[in-house]
Amino acid sequence: MLDLKFVRENPDLIRQAMELKGEEADLDGLLAKDGERRSLLKEAEELKQIRNRVSKEIGQAGGESEAVEAKKAEMREVSAQIKELDEQLRQIDSAMEQLLLNLPNLPDPVVPRGSDESDNVEVRSWGNRPEFDFTPLAHWDIGANLDIIDFPRAGKITGSRFALYYGAGARLERALFNFMLDLHTTEHGYREVFPPFLVNAASMTGTGQLPKFAEDAFRIEGTDLYLIPTAEVPVTNLHRDEILEEEQLPLYYCAYSACFRAEAGAHGRDTRGLIRQHQFNKVELVKFVRPEESMDELESLTRDAEKVLQLLELPYRVMLMCSGDLGFAPAKKYDLEVWLPAAGTYREISSCSNFTDFQARRAGIRYRPETGKKAQFVHTLNGSGVAIGRTVASILENYQQEDGSVVIPKVLHPYFNGRECITAG
RNA sequence: GGAGAGAUGGCCGAGUCUGGCUGAAGGCGCACGACUCGAAAUCGUGUGUGCCGCAAGGCACCGUGGGUUCGAAUCCCACUCUCUCCGCCA
Numbered sequence: 254m255l256d257l258k259f260v261r262e263n264p265d266l267i268r269q270a271m272e273l274k275g276e277e278a279d280l281d282g283l284l285a286k287d288g289e290r291r292s293l294l295k296e297a298e299e300l301k302q303i304r305n306r307v308s309k310e311i312g313q314a315g316g317e318s319e320a321v322e323a324k325k326a327e328m329r330e331v332s333a334q335i336k337e338l339d340e341q342l343r344q345i346d347s348a349m350e351q352l353l354l355n356l357p358n359l360p361d362p363v364v365p366r367g368s369d370e371s372d373n374v375e376v377r378s379w380g381n382r383p384e385f386d387f388t389p390l391a392h393w394d395i396g397a398n399l400d401i402i403d404f405p406r407a408g409k410i411t412g413s414r415f416a417l418y419y420g421a422g423a424r425l426e427r428a429l430f431n432f433m434l435d436l437h438t439t440e441h442g443y444r445e446v447f448p449p450f451l452v453n454a455a456s457m458t459g460t461g462q463l464p465k466f467a468e469d470a471f472r473i474e475g476t477d478l479y480l481i482p483t484a485e486v487p488v489t490n491l492h493r494d495e496i497l498e499e500e501q502l503p504l505y506y507c508a509y510s511a512c513f514r515a516e517a518g519a520h521g522r523d524t525r526g527l528i529r530q531h532q533f534n535k536v537e538l539v540k541f542v543r544p545e546e547s548m549d550e551l552e553s554l555t556r557d558a559e560k561v562l563q564l565l566e567l568p569y570r571v572m573l574m575c576s577g578d579l580g581f582a583p584a585k586k587y588d589l590e591v592w593l594p595a596a597g598t599y600r601e602i603s604s605c606s607n608f609t610d611f612q613a614r615r616a617g618i619r620y621r622p623e624t625g626k627k628a629q630f631v632h633t634l635n636g637s638g639v640a641i642g643r644t645v646a647s648i649l650e651n652y653q654q655e656d657g658s659v660v661i662p663k664v665l666h667p668y669f670n671g672r673e674c675i676t677a678g
Numbered sequence: 679g680g681a682g683a684g685a686u687g688g689c690c691g692a693g694u695c696u697g698g699c700u701g702a703a704g705g706c707g708c709a710c711g712a713c714u715c716g717a718a719a720u721c722g723u724g725u726g727u728g729c730c731g732c733a734a735g736g737c738a739c740c741g742u743g744g745g746u747u748c749g750a751a752u753c754c755c756a757c758u759c760u761c762u763c764c765g766c767c768a
Contacts, residue, residue: 257729294730298737305737308749312698321748328748496688621688623709628727 367575605636
């Protein structure tokens with residue numbers, strides 16, 4: 254969310270940002286309501302001032318008299334007017350709130366202009382893509398051949414876009430999030446959090462999933478609760494409506510969670526395999542930082558996520574998102590894309606964003622720069638560290654052998670009792 | 679699920695029965711000043727947030743939302759959350 258005063262004073266900047274991001278929002282409607290609100294507010298407050306003054310007089314007068322009765326009668330009328338104005342104000346406020354919640358964050362000046370993913374800029378790449386002297390299989394075939402991933406039965410039990418793991422497959426999933434949590438907590442200084450997987454609407458609004466992206470989330474019928482699309486939601490909302498001490502910053506958290514996404518609007522895309530599931534596992538990194546440090550913190554957050562892929566020896570590249578592919582809430586974002594040999598493409602496996610004060614303002618997360626000074630909004634960041642399902646897909650494909658087996662990345666051996674290879678049977 | 683208690687400022691905690699001069703006593707913490715070579719202790723002063731306004735100033739906020747009243751932290755209703763006891767349960 255943007256500051257209302259800022260919006261009022263810089264409508265052109267907002268218009269430019271929406272243009273760059275390709276976002277639509279009713280800015281003119283918001284500005285019109287803002288003017289209307291201020292005049293109503295003035296009127297209401299003047300009446301309240303009168304009421305406060307006269308009520309005090311009535312109290313001081315004590316007892317009953319004709320003069321007092323006259324004042325009461327008069328204030329009855331004033332109160333009725335106030336009630337009416339307050340009702341109008343309430344409606345305008347909530348309408349403005351909705352409009353404000355639908356304005357996108359401003360892109361950082363360094364973000365390249367562009368309309369879609371083809372305009373993203375490769376910042377660096379790492380690792381050597383494996384060369385095969387056979388035709389590499391897609392991970393869903395490898396998983397089926399080894400009998401470690403079962404899509405048909407997951408479909409029977411639940412439906413499409415769900416997966417079921419057996420044996421070494423299940424263990425690989427578990428090994429990966431243990432490995433990632435261990436790495437981030439011991440090497441990168443993150444505090445581990447194990448959050449609820451259901452959150453309320455206020456939390457979803459705080460991080461920006463609501464109100465704009467309601468159809469992307471699973472909602473529990475008859476409740477105010479949503480299945481989390483990412484641990485970003487519960488973890489960022491840890492400090493909702495709090496004022497942090499400056500010495501606490503920066504705060505680094507990492508969390509494993511299952512993630513649930515409705516994938517509305519993705520019909521027919523990535524229908525096979527682990528790439529696009531309604532439920533997947535992920536280790537998420539979340540930071541709360543001082544505003545002046547957030548861009549540096551984005552760099553180190555991205556490096557922390559990259560380290561996972563480096564240790565797993567999976568080739569990847571880092572993409573700087575262009576304005577058109579940036580999305581609603583981030584000011585700046587890097588995607589990590591991992592190599593998938595069967596498709597011969599890089600696929601997003603992590604998304605690292607600096608939201609500046611956009612989420613902090615929605616969620617009321619502030620810090621006090623100096624005792625006695627005014628509290629101000631922190632900057633929040635998060636990034637996948639990394640998505641597990643896509644990591645499994647990438648490992649199966651990059652580490653596959655001609656005989657159908659899959660070598661287990663070295664760094665995972667301790668999580669497999671030293672086992673080095675997944676074979677059929 | 680049943681019975682009861684509670685929710686007040688950064689924290690603790692009065693005020694609620696008996697509505698008004700209470701944005702809210704007192705304490706802690708914090709900031710500044712005095713004392714000190716320096717510190718502790720002590721003393722003094724100050725210390726919430728948001729909104730409107732060029733300003734002076736005004737308005738709002740005592741869990742949330744309604745209601746009663748000239749006037750609500752205080753009375754009434756609903757809801758949410760917390761705690762205690764009982765029941766049930768992985």
